[in-house]
Amino acid sequence: MTLKIYGYAASRAIRTLWLCEELGVSYEHGKTTTADGGTRTPAYLKVNPAGHIPAIDDGGFALSESMAINLYLAKKHGKLYPADPHGEAKAWQWSFWVMAELDQPVVRWITHGMLLPPESRDVKIARDAREAMEWPLQVLDGALSKRPYLDSDLFTIADLNVASVLYRLLFVDLAGKPHLEAWLKRCWDRPAAVKARRLREG
């Protein structure tokens, strides 16, 4: 049965769409949105009782949480997933880390800095969110000063998961964080990422 990915491409579903392009896995894309109530229908709540996107249905196996979905799919398809326990643990570490340290501040910063109409933006929320991002971004820049990818010489699911959370940082000045800036561009310039971006932007 074809893998089904739920969630419009401009949402966190981009993370899984990008991964499936990397894996070469065919999928059906259900462009579920919040705006039309799609995340709260009885049918969708059977897939993800938490009512968020993304979620997947992989032949009757339902899974939610973007990082869990991506770790599962990469492991299942044996691509971008570190084979040794230390590499695997590092992929978990970076995936948990980016969710704990950056996922929410990035969303708050984008929402109040760019997405909302100017009259609805709260400058303080945007400023506080950007401040909260500063230390984790420095940590990333430091980690990437040693090796081209996160704890690796090769692009892995750890890079995809972290870079996918930081999509919007492609469009801002990361001066002072040259390793982070170069790595983020390298990740998002990958052919699979370009395809996923087209889904999002096109």
Ligand SMILES: N[C@@H](CCC(=O)N[C@@H](CS)C(=O)NCC(=O)O)C(=O)O
């Ligand atoms: N931690 C979750 C967050 C999921 C999430 O909050 N998704 C947003 C869209 S990007 C959503 O579903 N919002 C609509 C809603 O909560 O109804 C993940 O990484 O998958």
